[in-house]
Amino acid sequence: MPDVRSSITDAVHFYGSSTPRELVREYGSPLYVYNETILRTRCRELLGLSSHPGFRVNYSAKANTNPALLRIIREEGCVADAMSPGELYLNKMAGFTPDELLYVCNNVPAEELAAAVDAGLIVSVDSLAQLDLLGRTRPGCRAMVRLNPGIGAGHHQKVITAGKKTKFGISPASLPEVFDIVNAHKMRLSGLNQHIGSLFMEPEGYLNAMDVLLGIASRLRSEGRLNDLEILDFGGGFGIPYHKYENQPRLDLAALGQGIHQRISEWSAQNNYKGRFYVEPGRYISAECCVLLGTVTATKSNAETAYAGSDLGFNVLMRPVLYDAFHDIEIYRGTAPESETVAQTIVGNICESGDILAHNRELPRLKENDILGVLDAGAYGYVMASTYNSRPRPAEVLITKNGTPKLIRRRETLEDLAALFTD
Ligand code: LLP
Numbered sequence: 572m573p574d575v576r577s578s579i580t581d582a583v584h585f586y587g588s589s590t591p592r593e594l595v596r597e598y599g600s601p602l603y604v605y606n607e608t609i610l611r612t613r614c615r616e617l618l619g620l621s622s623h624p625g626f627r628v629n630y631s632a633k634a635n636t637n638p639a640l641l642r643i644i645r646e647e648g649c650v651a652d653a654m655s656p657g658e659l660y661l662n663k664m665a666g667f668t669p670d671e672l673l674y675v676c677n678n679v680p681a682e683e684l685a686a687a688v689d690a691g692l693i694v695s696v697d698s699l700a701q702l703d704l705l706g707r708t709r710p711g712c713r714a715m716v717r718l719n720p721g722i723g724a725g726h727h728q729k730v731i732t733a734g735k736k737t738k739f740g741i742s743p744a745s746l747p748e749v750f751d752i753v754n755a756h757k758m759r760l761s762g763l764n765q766h767i768g769s770l771f772m773e774p775e776g777y778l779n780a781m782d783v784l785l786g787i788a789s790r791l792r793s794e795g796r797l798n799d800l801e802i803l804d805f806g807g808g809f810g811i812p813y814h815k816y817e818n819q820p821r822l823d824l825a826a827l828g829q830g831i832h833q834r835i836s837e838w839s840a841q842n843n844y845k846g847r848f849y850v851e852p853g854r855y856i857s858a859e860c861c862v863l864l865g866t867v868t869a870t871k872s873n874a875e876t877a878y879a880g881s882d883l884g885f886n887v888l889m890r891p892v893l894y895d896a897f898h899d900i901e902i903y904r905g906t907a908p909e910s911e912t913v914a915q916t917i918v919g920n921i922c923e924s925g926d927i928l929a930h931n932r933e934l935p936r937l938k939e940n941d942i943l944g945v946l947d948a949g950a951y952g953y954v955m956a957s958t959y960n961s962r963p964r965p966a967e968v969l970i971t972k973n974g975t976p977k978l979i980r981r982r983e984t985l986e987d988l989a990a991l992f993t994d
Pocket residue numbers: 631633634675730732765766768769770806807808809851852853854855890894950951
């Protein structure tokens with residue numbers, strides 16, 4: 572049944588056989604709710620970008636590491652990256668084998684590099700110093716280097732990861748030193764990767780950056796310096812439309828796929844290459860299959876501003892506070908849709924005035940006990956949640972293919988909060 576504001580989730584039967592209120596009653600509020608069918612659809616869309624035999628979708632697990640979701644992503648045929656011992660552990664727990672995993676790290680200690688190599692992974696490093704440390708730690712190992720193609724993209728300065736203003740990547744001008752280090756430690760240069768940034772909505776920048784990496788790889792190959800190549804990884808950043816109620820267009824996957832497929836097919840033929848090509852999306856796969864549910868606990872006005880207070884503080888979802896990120900919001904009250912709106916600022920229950928989920932949003936007037944649904948919360952949502960103000964983190968529930976809910980992470984308890992203290 573349509574609710575006060577629910578057309579986006581209604582259109583995809585997001586909650587299956589439950590209502591949001593029933594889910595909150597059963598599992599508590601706030602609550603991360605995932606939909607299996609949407610997760611599988613997103614994986615399939617990306618796997619369909621190219622039919623080239625070496626093409627892989629390397630899910631960037633930093634977006635969401637719940638093993639129940641990782642298992643589905645693996646079942647669909649994706650491989651995965653890890654950037655920490657924790658991600659490696661959870662990826663393995665979900666069934667990914669070493670040849671299905673890539674370690675793409677940044678500023679890590681020798682023990683971490685050693686552990687990834689010993690687990691059978693290729694490690695991508697992103698500075699000459701880390702390449703040298705990898706070589707000293709595990710001489711003779713396979714190595715991959717992350718290049719900075721000079722083109723950056725992203726929804727916020729904090730997530731643009733190439734170009735001049737970023738800590739990431741090795742400049743192509745330093746490639747002679749890369750080979751000196753590789754040779755000194757008898758390593759094999761098995762891959763090149765890059766990641767220009769997070770959330771692009773037009774294919775062009777990504778395809779241009781691909782051309783840069785492919786151009787470098789062609790040159791090295793023609794000089795006979797890239798004979799051990801196994802993987803060329805173009806990175807992630809595939810955007811999703813967060814402004815769903817304004818009909819924001821989706822990323823044109825047909826155009827992107829055509830550009831990717833053509834480039835890798837031609838490059839393989841020209842360079843007599845039988846290895847793999849990776850794209851490395853996180854957000855595109857896991858964002859849209861999730862709605863974060865919360866509850867309106869109090870409403871009030873202060874001067875000109877109408878506030879709706881809720882249990883959705885930045886301890887639960889950090890993106891709005893950290894990046895001024897926009898998430899559409901639905902309202903479930905069990906009554907019919909309402910078209911009359913009023914500007915409201917939705918805030919959480921954290922002791923900071925910056926704890927704002929949505930600024931001055933034109934929405935039907937919120938009331939105490941309304942259930943809120945924050946759309947597109949599955950990427951960089953739970954993984955960035957904290958226990959700030961000593962609030963336990965929420966549960967996660969999966970609406971399975973047949974529409975029934977399944978708990979995939981229990982709510983933290985007060986005992987969990989206390990579990991690590993030693994005195
Ligand atoms: N590969 C590398 C090396 C990355 O650093 C990242 C993301 C990805 C792939 C996946 O990017 P995606 O396809 O998800 O855009 N917390 C921020 C996003 C940070 C992205 C960090 N790196 C947010 O909530 O927007």
